[in-house]
Amino acid sequence: MPRSQRNDNFIDKSFTVMADLILKVLPTNRRAKEAFAYYRDGMSAQADGEYAEALENYEEALTLEDDPNDKAFILYNMALVFASNGDHAKALDFYGQALDLNSKMPQALNNMAVIHHHLGSIAEESGDADEADRCFDQAADFWGKAIRLAPNNYIEAQNWLKTSGRGSVDVYF
Incomplete structure (x- = not known):
């Protein structure tokens, strides 16, 4: 049924x-x-x-x-x-496939950023600063793209980008 x-x-x-x-x-x-x-x-x-x-x-x-x-x-x-x-690997793959079909999905970009930020936090806690930086940079990249598509959304991400120094001034409206 x-x-x-x-x-x-x-x-x-x-x-x-x-x-x-x-x-x-x-x-x-x-x-x-x-x-x-x-x-x-x-x-x-x-x-x-x-x-x-x-x-x-x-x-x-x-x-x-x-x-x-x-x-x-x-x-x-x-x-x-x-x-x-x-x-996380499969999730990132499927978000990527979704974006390949529709590049105007800020929610997919945001979720990819959240995963990369989470992985960066795990790497940071385990003492792997290089991996943490790589993950945080990827998170910043995805959040920047999401914010460009939906400037009034993702306020916490915008704050993190500002406070972490990973965001550029032209991203914010």
Whole structure:
């Protein structure tokens, strides 16, 4: 039984009903509708912490989806799952794939920066100053790009860039 038919929570059921109605009236092909159904089920599974199920649904949605922008969001959500599971390398790879399809995703850039900053903090705690600097520089680069796309977002990142000396003055608005 599809996840969309198993949701017990009112909000999930409401979302599913609305999504199904939209799917029925949208002038799009069957393949795109199927892709969206798998994507929707993936998001629902992800919200419930069912990451393996979410990834299965996202993978199926990817095989059906033709639109590069929609594929980018599927890949982005897959990256979120990998990041949640602590698989930073896979998360960075999937964020990169999402950005290859849609370079206007500041949220992917921000998440990549967060991962690099986290890895830099781990390296710093273990005494590897060179690796920490490399990771922090990568974080700064990704945050700089995210802030250029969304200047009113990521205030904490902007503050970190300023206080760490890794940000350039022209980044801030």
